[in-house]
Amino acid sequence: MENSNNEIENLLIICAADEGKLKILLKKREKEPYYGYWVLPGEFIDSKTTVENSTKQIFNDLAPIDYTYSFSSQIFSDLNRYENKRVIALTTVVITDKQVIELKKKKENIEWFDIDELPKLGFDHKEIIEKVSQEIKYKISCNYHDILLYLFPSDFTLSELQTFYENMARKEMDRRNFKKKIVAQDLIIDTGVKDTFGGGRPSTLYKFNVEKMKGMRL
Amino acid sequence: MENSNNEIENLLIICAADEGKLKILLKKREKEPYYGYWVLPGEFIDSKTTVENSTKQIFNDLAPIDYTYSFSSQIFSDLNRYENKRVIALTTVVITDKQVIELKKKKENIEWFDIDELPKLGFDHKEIIEKVSQEIKYKISCNYHDILLYLFPSDFTLSELQTFYENMARKEMDRRNFKKKIVAQDLIIDTGVKDTFGGGRPSTLYKFNVEKMKGMRL
């Protein structure tokens, strides 16, 4: 009862919105077991570190910027997660900006993946990601804790936002109705800038009206 | 990095709906420190136990029945939670039936409290309950994971349900409109039984239409 002597790891589910999809940052493992497999970035937590500090440390090691938002998600405590010892996994979801995607080039062993199209994963990380991603999608689809503000901190097009939202909530919407709903609540602001990338008519770039978005349940 | 040597406790936030309020089960502490204060039921997790099994064990020690639903909530990992050692607290929310309330008589050191009117609490449990209760209330007010089915497993009156819902979502509703909304979606079934308790006209007892409630977001 007194000395429990458990090992604890903190695994990060680092997410960003890109091209209407939810992306996750994975790391290619460079030692056995699971050499060459993809895994969640993480570390063991020692008795001098809080989970919050551990999260900052892991994140800063991958991208030298601050993330904007994180929350604790599920706990995985099966006895046989590792071969020779018992390790409890705490999972922390970190929401960051898609611009961080560009930083991947600085470290060659990390890569973004579509959260629904995962590569070969080590340990029980496939199961972990699948369970946690359901929670994330649910939270996004009702804008829990203003999570959309963190997923879209900078300019976005309406169709980008709509495609993303449709993927999270798993339902399709009419383009005009989607805009009306959002404009009626004054949730977005026209930046005046156009996005000329890709074929077709340039699309307007919007940003969120932060004050109106706060506490807004979608 | 290898031997983290943390101690981990699993603290239970055991909740039930009663008289329109969210109740929490607390235990009176029988030793120092915090002798005589109220604390969350819990235990240290050893390396042979999963969090899920630990939860079952703690719960069964308090009430010899099965609980119906639980989920992992927040993690508290401040370095100074205990005087002489570092203990990480995992919190597990357990939703149970208010009938368990009657079982309290079998153990004299446990008691139900309104989650918004807490007694003197030991350790950092006041802070923990306040943080976790926000999450629970939010989840109830959108019926996350069909949580209402577990809070009201047996018959209830409409005003009981409405008062409870109003307290969780922190908004008042018109009695007629509340009923219409629920009846329109076919969420409740008239049991044919009346509740004659208290003054005034007897109220109809309903039960949830389980199939219709599943996946229903309120």
Place this chain on the structure above:
DNA sequence: ACAAAAGTGTTGCTGTTACACCCATGG
């Protein structure tokens, strides 16, 4: 007969859905 709580219906309003054509750009 009075107090307490439950039951019920209508109307206006607001938000949601369904739907089709034109516009700006690049190739």
Place this chain on the structure above:
DNA sequence: CCATGGGTGTAACAGCAACACTTTTGT
């Protein structure tokens, strides 16, 4: 000039909000 994707308005409908009086019971 054609392909691509973006932008816009209206009308029917459904869900939501506002609102007051009657019924059943216990005392």
